[in-house]
Amino acid sequence: MRHTQPLALALAVTLVLGLMPSDADAQRRRAPAVTPACTDFYSEANKDWLAANTVVGSGSVSALGELQQRAVQQQRELLDAAMRTPQNEVQTLLGHFWASGIDEAAVEADGANPIAPMLGRINAIRRARDIAPAIAALHQVGIPVAFNFTADLDLSDLDRYAGYFAQGGLGLPDPAYYTSEDPDARTLLGRYTEYVSNILRLTGTPEDRVAAEMAQVLDLETRIARLSRPVESLRDPRANYAMVPVAGFARQYRNLQLADFLKAQGVSAEQVSLANPELFAQLDALVNSLRPDQWKTYLRFHVGNAMAPYLSKPFRDVEFEFHGRVLRGESAQLPRETQVLNAINRAAGAMLAREYVARHLPATTASRANDIAGNVRDALARAVGRNAWMSPQAKQEAAAKIAALQIEVGPSLRELDYTTQPMGRSSFGSNMLIASTWHRREEMRRIGRTDARRRWDVLPQQPVLAYDIAHNRLLVSAAALQSPVLDMGMDTAAQYGSFGAMVAHEIGRSVDFAGRQVDAAGNLRNWWTANDEAAWLGRADLLVAQYNAYDYPGLDAMKVNGALTRDQNMVDLSAVELAWDAWSTAQPDAEASAREGFFRGWAQLWRQQSSADVASRDQATAVHAPGKWRVNGPLANHPAFAETFKCAVGTGLVRKADEQVSIWREGP
Structure with missing residues (x-):
């Protein structure tokens, strides 16, 4: 779960709430005792883990954090094996990449050698017409300068990829930082000028020229920033989508040479998106109006800036001081192995994915995951059919989406071309450029293709379950299919819990407040009625009030923020309801102990x-409630929990029947 796409649709997850009919007389007849499970099921179910995992000092631990750490260790072990005894060509590439990165002595000896050819090309620029080819060459190796050019979904056909020209080329994350008079922004800009100066020194600027060349970089970036749109305006995909013919680029952008740029990237599409032509017209003018030496300095800085994390310690240290401490607020650099693994996933994640899936996803696990996910999808279909808050037309649309919903488990289905320039063990920086060039090539090949449904934007070696709203499918990564998400050693009920x-947590999005934005055919349109929205939001308010009453664990006199966590709280309630329906339908005659296992499976997450x-x-x-209430909050609304553990409704954890909230379970 992890690349940011410029056209990614925000999934504001909200679920509908309802009231359960009262069964107070039946509860009184049973007169069950109040047990630890009934008062705080989270603490009772997890008591051994909680006792063994105390936090000393500052920090946090979690079950899903442990899963993430396990997946990272599995990747390291795979790379260690590929380094020692590779079994195929991809493993040979990965083994060399890994070995070159963890050999710190070799990295130090390599110094700035990996970027020397690029710097040499930049230093050879003499005339304005030399600038555009240098820009295109840097984009080819994954270093975007002057602007951004990416592959993403075509909004007029969500199964197709288009090329997108967009603003970029800045070293600071927001164009406003360059011109704002806000004191904090001015302080940040001051720290940035120090960083630019340090990178220029490392890439060859003599000390007596550092101040002047730093000013050249800041001047050019400030010009670009003034031409850029505010960050807030980039959040609406439609406002940043404008397909234009490529045929006119040679004449329109003579100095930027955008037609030749596309050829250099391997793009032959007849149309691309260019939503800010004014920016590109001004960039085109700047290529000709600014002295080539200023462009050379700007390009040299950006090569150093992009490659600093993968070069010798002087580069890494200055990069961390600004990007790590200042921008990200980090106190120390990550361990060397972690840095190298992150770099491999960034540039060659799909290579590592292929090998990880082969090693860590048994066919029996994938089959079990598909069976459970399919039953949960059926439960969602039943829930839509019986619920009382959806309009008939919305039910019809929802049923069509559920029928079309695809479940993909483990790997991406898209085959890649893994051929690339050979890697060696002596230069981590050079290997990073080789891998980044390969990654860029594969991204550019997507443009114009109509196979978007075959591509994942998550890596199988990272624990992820994600609903892809654009293509109405559930993506389940290989790394997610282990404890505590899917423990093959646990009983069936716990696996459903x-x-x-x-699964239910994600696929409920297909028909909820977010899913209403895309219909079964993939068209961007709201298929809910005003009454559907009113019903949804009205029930949402009930859940806000419920969570507002909960004490925040570990804090005195603080409550959970029910409004902030509302959307995820609704998804959690939906998850329990749908998964319970799926399991109880598959196992209608299960004994009480198995029923308990379902809820314990939920609690351990x-x-x-x-x-x-x-x-x-x-x-x-945080948009999620703390773990205690992610567990207890939904169960307080679920009659099957009270029945399973013989809890008296209205005492301890379980809410009174007329206060209980429902989304998909049977009831009003």
Whole structure:
């Protein structure tokens, strides 16, 4: 779960709430005792883990964090094996890449050698007409300068990829930083000028020229920033989509040579998106109006800036001081192996994915995941058919989406061309450029193709379950199919309570407040009525009030922010309801112990421990409730939980029947 696409649709997850009919007389007849499970099921179900995983100092631990760490260790072990005894050509590439990165002595000896050819080409620029080819060459190796050019979904056909020209070319994340008079922005700009100066020194600027060349970089970037649109305006995909014919580029952008740029990227599409022609017209003018030496300095800085994390320690240290400490707020650099693994995933993640899936996804696990996910999808179809809040027309649209919903488990279905320039073990920076060039080539090959449904935007070696709203499909990564999400050693009920609930957590989005934006045919349109929206939001308010009443674990006199966590709280409730329906339909005669296993499977997903400072930060900013209430909150609304553990409704954890909230289970 992890590349940011400029046209990614925001999934504001909201679920509908309803009321359960009262069964107070039946509850009184049973007169069950109040047990630890009934008062705080989260703590009772996870007591051993909580006792063994205390937090010392500042930080947090969680079950899903442990899964992430396990997946990282599996990747490291795979790369170690590929380094020692590769079994195929892809493993040979990965083994060399890994070996060159973890050999710190070799990295230090290599110094700035990996970027020397690029710097040599830039230093050879003499005339304005030399600038555009240099820009195109840097884009080819994955270093975007002057502007961005990417492959993404074509909004007029979501199964097709288009090329997108967009603003970029800046070293700071927001164009406003260059011109704002805000004191914090001015301070940040001051730190940035120090960073630019340091990178220029490392890429060959003599000390007596550093100040002047730093000013050249800042001047050119400030010009680009003034021509750029505010970051907020980039959030609407439609406002940044404008297909234009490529045929006129040679005349329109003579100095930028955009027609030749596309050829250099291997793009032969007749149309691309260019939504800000004014920016590109001005960039075209700047190529001719600014002295070539200023462009050379700007390009040299951006090569150093992009490659600094993969070069010798002087580069890494200055890059971390600005990007790590200043921009990301980090206190220390990551361990060397982590840095190298992150780099491999960034540039050659699809290569690593192929090998990870072959090693860590048994056919039996994939089959089990498909079976459970299919049953949860059937449960969603039943829930839509019986619910009382959806209009008939919305039900019809939802049924069509569920019928068309695809489930993809494990790997991406898209075959890539893994041929690339050979890698060696002596230069990590050079290997990074080779891998980045390969990655860029494969991205550019997508443009104009109508196979978007075959591509994943998540890596199988990273634990992810994700609903792809554009293509109405559930993506389940190979790394997610292990404990605590899908533990093949657990009984079936627990697997539904964990993996089944995670599936429901995602596919409910297909027909909820987010899913209403795309119909079964992939068209961008709202297929809900005003009454559907009103019903949804009205029930949402009930859930906000429920969570507002919960104490925040680890903090004195602080409550959960029900409004901030509303959307995810609704998804959690939906997840339990749908997964329970799927399991109870598949196992209608299950004994009480199996029923308990379902809820324990749910509880183990969200176990966590946090220090007070982390809890305080999360209380103010996190869109998820703390683990205790991710578990207990939905169960407080679920009659089957009270029945399974013989809990008295209205006491302890379980809410009174007339206060319970429902989304998809049977009831009003």
